[in-house]
Amino acid sequence: MNFFVPFCIPFIVGAVAMFITLAWKWGLWLYRLPRADKKRIVCGLPTRATLDAAGEVVCESLLHRRIFRVNPLLGYMHMSLAFGWFLLIAVGWAETIAYVGFRWVPLQGHVFFRYFATGLPHKPVFAFIMDLLLLFVLSGVALAWGKRFFSKRMGMRRTTRHVLGDRIALSALWFIFPARLIAESTTCALYEGGGFLTGTIGAWMGEHISTMTLLTLESVAWWFYSSCLGIFFVALPFSRYMHIFTEIPLIFLRRYRLRSDEKESSYDRFQVDACSRCGICIDPCQLQSVLGVDNVQSVYFLRDRRYGMLRAEVADNCLLCGRCAQRCPVQIDLNTLRINSRDRLHNIPAERRYDYLKGVDRSSGTGKVGYFAGCMTLLTPRTLVAMERIFHAAGEEVWWADRDGSVCCGRPLKLAGETDAACKMREYNTELFRKHGITTLVTSCPICLKVFREDYALDGIEVLHHSQYIFRLIQSGRLAIERGAGQFTYHDPCELGRGSGIYDEPRAVIEAIGLLLEPVDTRENALCCGSSVANTAITDGQQLQIARSVTAELEATGAGTIVTACPLCKKALGRGAVHAEVRDLSEIVADAVSK
């Protein structure tokens, strides 16, 4: 049997072009990985991580489990296209083997098998399964069409605006399966066979269309099908569909503990190209929902970065609240990518910056517990006074790191992309903490907390947020609290919740004091106050607009007091609140301390 006819050419050319481009891209990215990352891959290969990654590939790249969590219909659409197409290919191979036995069949032989199999005996079981799978995929295509007009039904208020290359690939993809249906049906009309779908349509065509027309139609249909495949394959590595193949190595590399960092690296390419531009990140973005800014969301940021057209206005206009990363079905480390893009755009050498820091030490007190209020806390003196009362009530000997002025933790610099300068802050503060021999470091600022935990080398010093510290004091009985009749609602600061995973301690503390009422968006889905230090682009008025929308939601709980655990959030919500009082966690604790 000869598995070649001229209409196979577009498909073959497309497939070869795609595989060469893919091999070249992956090879280059892997080759450019830092040595440490390569070592991680080699060490990880023979471990369990490989099996886990394979499992994750099935769950995510084929079944799209995480999208099902966003919306079942949206999940079904993605699954039917990915898993359905995969099954079409896999069952197609099995079908070829069933027909011609174990012999080598070229790629186009499998793909266009129905065209070549006309002379062979009919196998109704395979015909049925293949038709069922084709219907499965076609239902996904129909939903994808429908999503253009009824995106809300699929859990998305807004969908991605695509660039021209994506539109070409998208159109080709949408035509592939209807084209296949017509091509196979015409062949069935001429030679009989086929299942409930292609067979029925074929029989109908055979009755109503003359054989001569059918012969022409068959040729045209198969040429069209092959061309759609060819165009799609050529466009794939340069369009959003690169995600189909990039997500797979990304899952493996992530399991081998490769991570993006504040400096760009080759691993980032896997993350950037793994974005499918599904647009799930658009809806949670408050810049979009509150301010109507619609060109800076992660999907557009990644697209611009991938095609080398990233502008500072896009990279800088982000709160880094992490709401998009929390929903991303590919789990791309969006915040870190944004930070290292900013690093590339804004970082300046800092050898001689901050020379004035030498010999500065305005700390006071002695104690194994250090308290670093943080710059912002110095602007919310009530928090500072409350902490002092709590320390006193618990009988804690405290070293006050920055009550009379200090050096910033360095995170705002890092978030602005000046990572080398942030290093200087880290060096200074680390030295200060070491010099005073503390074993516990308490901070009231989640921004400081995150940088202390992730970027400082503070081995031997336990870093705690004041909510955790207060929770421990209450639990161990060192701090006696009187429960009152107050009703509170709690606002999760981004850097504390999504950033550091601290959700339960502040809630436990509030519940020890009064009644806790949860707002609509809470814990992982909590809103950002809008004043994030990560955003240097939006204006004061825009910050206020976001703050008002957030406080409106918090006030809707009916609580008289909005509690938060971040001085910056407190300032922001305080401006947005209409009738509720905004207080820091430490303040309500200090008020509830038994006299």
Added chain:
Amino acid sequence: MAAIHFGYTISKPRAIDLDRNNLRKSDEILREMPELQTCIGCGSCTAVCTAGNLTEFNFRKVHTLVRRGEYQGAYEEMNKCMLCGKCRLVCPRGINTRGVVLLIKRKLGDF
């Protein structure tokens, strides 16, 4: 007579001739950040400044001079800023001060 030392001094009197200064960069900065023109010069930013607490850095002075076309040394001065953002929280006119710092550095990197 022994003067009482309050811990601060008065800047020396000086005259800036706006006709002789090249205001091109200043205009560019104000075009990108028009809200800077609403500054009332209250000095709250400088009063709370983390860097200003440790060194001579004075944000109000630097951005005022830059607006008048006095660019000399502005970049180096702005590099003392730690971007902590306290100034933005206290500014009564809601000026995006961190944005101003970054903008001045970007525009005056070669002065």
